[in-house]
Amino acid sequence: MTRSPILAALLLLVAACKGPAPDEGVALSPQAAKGKALFSTLCASCHAPAAKLVGPPLSEMAALYATDPAGIVRWAVTPGRKRADVPPMPSFRGVRESDLADVAQYIIEAGTAAGKQAP
Numbered sequence: 001m002t003r004s005p006i007l008a009a010l011l012l013l014v015a016a017c018k019g020p021a022p023d024e025g026v027a028l029s030p031q032a033a034k035g036k037a038l039f040s041t042l043c044a045s046c047h048a049p050a051a052k053l054v055g056p057p058l059s060e061m062a063a064l065y066a067t068d069p070a071g072i073v074r075w076a077v078t079p080g081r082k083r084a085d086v087p088p089m090p091s092f093r094g095v096r097e098s099d100l101a102d103v104a105q106y107i108i109e110a111g112t113a114a115g116k117q118a119p
Contacts, residue, residue: 062111
């Protein structure tokens, strides 16, 4: 019996979501707290706290963009393709940039926390 790629992706997502939330025990800034819900809706299916799913983990993104949250917004609006082994990220051009800035702040704060929790 062969397994569906969708089933395999779903199993990876479930496995990555087990364990503490990336921001558990971390006081998020008001901006990051606003971005958390939108991240959960738009981003969490491809980005896990510390494990690679389809896209890079939050911990990796936080390290790359720690001093440039606007870089996350730019990437979300006009993404490219950095890895040949995964599908390109869709554009979030239809999402308000102020909302994307909230998501970017959440990624940085939660990703930094996830990086500290990683063994």
